Amino acid sequence: MEYLPNILFAIALALGVGYFARNVKKLIRNIKLGQEVDASDNKPQRWRNMARIALGQSKMVKRPIAGLLHVVVYVGFVIINIEVLEIILDGLLGTHRLFLDLIGESVYGFLIGTFEILAVLVLVTVVVFWLRRNAIKLKRFMSAEMTGWPKNDGNIILYFEVVLMCLFLTMNATDIPFQEMNSGNVISQFIAPWFDGINQNTVTIVERTAWWLHIIGILVFLNYLYFSKHLHILLAFPNTYFGNLKPKGQFNNLEAVTKEVMLMMDPNADPFAAPPEGEDEEEPSKFGASDVMDLSRIQLLNAYTCTECGRCTSECPANQTGKKLSPRKIMMDTRDRLEEVGRNIDANDGEFKDDGKQLLNDYITAEELWACTSCNACVEACPVSIDPLSIIMEMRRYLVMEQSAAPMELNNMMTNIENNGAPWPYNQMDRLNWANE
Amino acid sequence: MSEQLKVPTMAESMAAGKQPEVLFWVGCAGSFDDRAKKITKAFVKLLNKSNVDFAVLGAEESCTGDPAKRAGNEFLFQMQAVTNIEVLNAYEIKNIVTTCPHCFNTLKNEYPSLGGNYKVVHHTQFLRDLLEEGRLTIEGGQFKGKRITFHDPCYLGRANNVYEAPRELIRKLDAELVEMKSCKSRGLCCGAGGAQMFKDAEPGNKEVNIERTEQALDTKPEIIAAGCPFCNTMMTDGVKNKEKEGQIAVMDVAELIANAEDL
Numbered sequence: 001m002e003y004l005p006n007i008l009f010a011i012a013l014a015l016g017v018g019y020f021a022r023n024v025k026k027l028i029r030n031i032k033l034g035q036e037v038d039a040s041d042n043k044p045q046r047w048r049n050m051a052r053i054a055l056g057q058s059k060m061v062k063r064p065i066a067g068l069l070h071v072v073v074y075v076g077f078v079i080i081n082i083e084v085l086e087i088i089l090d091g092l093l094g095t096h097r098l099f100l101d102l103i104g105e106s107v108y109g110f111l112i113g114t115f116e117i118l119a120v121l122v123l124v125t126v127v128v129f130w131l132r133r134n135a136i137k138l139k140r141f142m143s144a145e146m147t148g149w150p151k152n153d154g155n156i157i158l159y160f161e162v163v164l165m166c167l168f169l170t171m172n173a174t175d176i177p178f179q180e181m182n183s184g185n186v187i188s189q190f191i192a193p194w195f196d197g198i199n200q201n202t203v204t205i206v207e208r209t210a211w212w213l214h215i216i217g218i219l220v221f222l223n224y225l226y227f228s229k230h231l232h233i234l235l236a237f238p239n240t241y242f243g244n245l246k247p248k249g250q251f252n253n254l255e256a257v258t259k260e261v262m263l264m265m266d267p268n269a270d271p272f273a274a275p276p277e278g279e280d281e282e283e284p285s286k287f288g289a290s291d292v293m294d295l296s297r298i299q300l301l302n303a304y305t306c307t308e309c310g311r312c313t314s315e316c317p318a319n320q321t322g323k324k325l326s327p328r329k330i331m332m333d334t335r336d337r338l339e340e341v342g343r344n345i346d347a348n349d350g351e352f353k354d355d356g357k358q359l360l361n362d363y364i365t366a367e368e369l370w371a372c373t374s375c376n377a378c379v380e381a382c383p384v385s386i387d388p389l390s391i392i393m394e395m396r397r398y399l400v401m402e403q404s405a406a407p408m409e410l411n412n413m414m415t416n417i418e419n420n421g422a423p424w425p426y427n428q429m430d431r432l433n434w435a436n437e
Numbered sequence: 438m439s440e441q442l443k444v445p446t447m448a449e450s451m452a453a454g455k456q457p458e459v460l461f462w463v464g465c466a467g468s469f470d471d472r473a474k475k476i477t478k479a480f481v482k483l484l485n486k487s488n489v490d491f492a493v494l495g496a497e498e499s500c501t502g503d504p505a506k507r508a509g510n511e512f513l514f515q516m517q518a519v520t521n522i523e524v525l526n527a528y529e530i531k532n533i534v535t536t537c538p539h540c541f542n543t544l545k546n547e548y549p550s551l552g553g554n555y556k557v558v559h560h561t562q563f564l565r566d567l568l569e570e571g572r573l574t575i576e577g578g579q580f581k582g583k584r585i586t587f588h589d590p591c592y593l594g595r596a597n598n599v600y601e602a603p604r605e606l607i608r609k610l611d612a613e614l615v616e617m618k619s620c621k622s623r624g625l626c627c628g629a630g631g632a633q634m635f636k637d638a639e640p641g642n643k644e645v646n647i648e649r650t651e652q653a654l655d656t657k658p659e660i661i662a663a664g665c666p667f668c669n670t671m672m673t674d675g676v677k678n679k680e681k682e683g684q685i686a687v688m689d690v691a692e693l694i695a696n697a698e699d700l
Contacts, residue, residue, distance in 0.1 A: 249596025250546035253518075254511045258551065261515040265523075288509065317626040317649075322642030371639040374507050374631030375591040380622050396509030410508045413635035417513060421499030422465040423635055431463070432495035434474040435444040435481075 009091035009215075016219030023226040027304060030342040034297035039242050046241045049385070054240040059383040063311070066132075069125045073161070076122035077233070080115050080168070087215050097178065109183030116172065116187040119165045126161045133158075140310035143319075145329040150229065150308055157230050160221050167214040174207035176200060232307035236384040239305040242298045243385030248376045251393055256285040288397025291358040292338045295394060302386040303334035312378035312388055318371040325371035327378035327388035333363035334391060360395055369395050370407055442481050446495040447528045457492040459563070460530045462544065464537035465500050466666035472673065473536075473666035479695035480536050480560050486700060487572045491534070497524050501543040508632040515551065518543075522553035532556050534563040536691065538592035538665045539630075545597070559593055561603040561664050561690050568609065578697040580610040585693075586617055586658040588649065588672060589624035590665035603664045603690045610697055615656040625649045627671035634667050650675025654685070661687045 039046070052058045057074060061067035086099045100108045133141045133154055141154070172178060173191035185192070195203050225231050263269050289295050292303075312327035313319050319326050337359045345352050360366075372392045379387050399405045406414070413423045421428045450457050461484065466473040484491050502517030525533075533555045535541050545557035558566075567573035585607055593599045600621045607614050619625045628638070628645025638644060650672055653661045661676065663669045666689075673687045688696075 247542075247546050247597050249542040249592050251506060253515065253547060253550050257511045257515050261512065261519055264516075265519050287511065315623065317628060317645045318639070318641070320625075320643075321628075321638075321645050321648055323639045325639070367639050370636070371641075372631050373591070373626045373628060373633050373645065375626035376595040377591075377623070377626065380595050393507075393509065396507075397511055398509075400509035401512060406508060406510070407636050409636040410632055413632065414505050414508065414510055414513055417500045417502070417505055417517065421517070422469060423500060423504050424465070424469055426469045428499060429496045431468040431498055432444070432446070432493065434463075434468060434477055435442055437474070 003094070006092060006094045012216060012219060013088065013091070016216075016222060020223050020226070023223070026342060026346075027226065027231075029345075030338050031297050031300045031304065033293050033338070033341065034295050034300040035293075037296040037298050039298065042245055045245055046243075049243055049245075050237055050241040053243070053383070053385060054236040057383075062381075062383075066309075069128055072118075072121050072125045073129075076118040076125075079118055080122075082111070083115050083168070084215070084218060087211070091215060097175075105181065105183050109181070112172065112178075112184035113186040116169065116185070119168050120187055122161060123165045126158050126165075130155065130158050140314040143310060143313060143326055143328070145326060145332055146308070146310070150332065153228050153230075154308070156224075157228065160217070160224070164214060164217050164221065167210045167217060171207055171210035171214055174203050174210060176203060176207075229306065229308045232305050232384060235301065235305040239301055240385045242301060244379075244387055244390075248379055251390075254287065254397070256287065286398070287401035288399070289391070289394035290360040290398045290402070292334060292341055293352075294398070295334065295359075295391060299387070299391055299394075300334070300338055302388075302391075303331050303338060305384055306331040306335065306386055307384075308332060309383070311381040311383065312386070315377040315381040317373055317375060317377065323368075323371040324365070325368045327392075330364060330368070330388045330391055331386060334359065337363050360398065364395065366399060366405065369399065372396075442478060443485050444481055445492045447492045447497065447530075448495070450492045451528065455490075456529065458490045459532040459534050460525070460528075461491045461493050462501075462533050462535035462537075462540050463493055463498060464535060464540045464666070466670075467536050468498070470666060470670070472670060476536055476666055476669065476689040476691055479689065479700070480691040482695050482700040483564060483567075483573065483691060483698075486698065487567050489567070489572070494524065494528075501540045503539040503543040504632045504635060506543070506547070507630070514547075518548055518551050518553070522548060522551055525553055525555065530555055532558075534558050534560055536560045536666065536689070538590040538596075539667070542592040542596050559599060559602065559664065561593075561606055562599060564691065564694060565602045565605050568606070573694075575606070575609040575694055575697060578610075578699070580612045580660075580693060580697055583610075583612045583659045584615055584657060585610075585612045585660045585662050586615045586653055586656045587620075587662045587664075587690075588617070588627065588653060588668055589621055590663070590668050591624070591626050591630050593664055594624055595622055603662070606690050606694060607662055610693060612660075612693075615658060617652045617656055619652060625652060627665075627668040629667035629671050634670075644675075646671035646675040647678055650679060654679060654681065658685060660693070661685060662690055662693060663687060664690050 057071055060070050086097065089098050090096060132138050169188055169191055172185060172188035174195055179185055179189065179192050195206065225234065286294060292300060306328065308328055310328050316325060316327055341352060344355055369392055372389065374389060376389060379389050416423050416425050420426060447460065463477055467477040499521055500517055501521065502514035505517065506514035533544055535544065535557070538559060541557055541559045544555060564573065568575065587603055587607060589600065604614060625648065626645060627649050653672065661672050663672055669687055669689060676682050676685050676687055
């Protein structure tokens with residue numbers, strides 16, 4: 001029975017990591033429902049972007065208050081996780097504070113001291129974050145799409161962090177040998193006296209309980225990620241790597257269209273010619289996107305990465321002037337629909353069965369899509385290189401090229417371009433009249 | 438007009454066996470919109486004054502396809518693009534300057550993969566280069582000390598990271614350049630982009646151009662400078678809506694310089 005705790009720990013760890021791995025596989029499968037896209041260009045620049053934007057948080061601090069608060073939680077999260085490594089090893093090997101002997105008291109004390117200070121900073125920051133969401137009620141957390149689950153999700157993450165930090169400090173405060181060593185207990189020494197006068201066995205039980213709850217809490221939190229907007233802590237890295245490297249104003253030219261246009265423009269093309277061998281099996285491509293499978297894998301990764309901070313929406317000119325469009329909602333809808341498609345596939349033995357729904361209309365309305373000015377403010381605002389505009393454009397393409405469902409005024413504009421090479425009904429031959437007016 | 442504008446066409450240049458140093462892409466607004474035509478002329482005056490050897494396509498120019506593409510009509514866009522590229526390549530065009538950021542963006546970024554490779558600059562970049570080369574001189578004149586705020590066109594600024602060229606020109610006027618609370622990469626759209634110029638806005642509680650005009654008015658400017666014919670229209674409408682057209686002028690950067698030079 002001596003090894004019972006080790007075995008229990010190993011089982012807990014295996015369950016926690018295993019279930020998470022299962023969901024990660026599902027996540028990758030869902031992303032692969034999207035269209036393949038070639039992002040193999042300019043690798044050095046992509047790595048640099050990831051280092052600067054995700055690791056270096058360069059776009060977070062564009063908004064100094066939220067940015068600096070976020071850096072505290074981020075640094076706290078990354079650094080305190082070194083401690084998790086020790087906890088896991090202790091749990092598996094049945095040791096206690098394994099690193100203490102390995103790196104010596106002074107270095108170990110310095111490390112744990114740093115973690116404790118960070119834990120307190122994270123606690124303070126998390127309280128501020130909670131106040132911003134629930135008491136100050138910052139406008140960007142109060143939008144129409146931020147009710148129900150998204151609102152609760154935001155708060156649950158904060159509660160998780162409070163509980164984990166408190167358990168970490170309690171665990172240190174009730175660790176009698178660690179307190180007696182009196183190195184690294186910069187914060188927990190002030191909590192330790194709360195347990196004075198309680199017998200040592202009880203204190204040890206509190207310590208063990210806090211230790212177990214701490215690691216189990218971390219494993220639960222890890223598994224919570226998949227169901228939460230908090231996935232960004234992992235996906236921000238690949239997402240910034242795959243972020244757009246071209247000028248923001250450059251929209252992709254649809255290759256399927258180019259083929260047809262070139263054929264139409266080619267004076268030697270025989271319109272009645274049979275397609276070359278092999279080409280006729282090709283499914284005629286669909287123009288634009290009406291559902292998540294029509295979007296690119298990067299756009300779907302974008303959707304999973306979005307942490308619903310709402311910077312995009314708060315910068316959006318349409319949203320600022322009361323229109324329905326919210327770039328954040330575009331990303332949330334894309335993820336929700338993708339998850340729905342994923343569940344459909346799970347329920348139907350790996351095959352998607354038509355559920356009579358799609359991203360367009362069932363989630364995102366044409367009214368939202370037509371309100372966009374394509375100004376790129378949302379793209380610029382995103383701290384993790386998400387591109388809501390590209391999804392809006394793909395869906396407009398579907399509306400116009402597959403459904404001829406543009407607003408009437410835009411149809412007039414396009415008819416003018418077709419007939420006389422200008423969006424207004426002026427004769428192309430009059431284009432130089434200004435020179436003599 | 439003191440003197441006749443010199444506006445050679447590519448066809449004339451070719452007939453004379455000349456290849457101009459740059460093609461001036463006028464754009465639809467610059468060709469047909471009454472307000473934008475003034476910008477076109479102001480820019481041509483500056484080109485004439487600097488003895489720039491340029492030409493226009495005239496009746497051979499056609500819409501770049503930008504509004505069609507932003508509206509989602511990729512077919513129409515590519516038809517326009519391929520037709521224009523045929524004309525441009527036939528004239529062996531290498532350099533293009535345009536007064537419209539939408540044409541600028543489309544020609545520069547979206548034509549290359551369809552076979553149109555040109556060095557494309559916005560007119561504010563072109564004028565700045567003329568200044569640096571000493572071909573154009575600017576004196577502050579009537580704009581000395583005037584409060585001018587610059588509205589960043591989305592397709593020049595965020596879309597292509599050109600923020601400084603127009604500002605450098607305004608500073609050369611000895612004017613006091615004042616920035617709006619959202620400017621440069623955070624500049625608010627005028628509301629015309631993405632083909633919105635050609636349709637009514639969706640239901641909301643305000644027009645985008647009014648919001649942007651209010652931001653501009655907050656800086657207490659005497660002049661709102663623009664670098665895009667569509668932004669110009671939107672801001673002009675916004676100023677009229679606020680009944681400030683008597684006090685505040687909306688002018689293109691090219692007009693500011695041409696006026697400073699009494700052209």
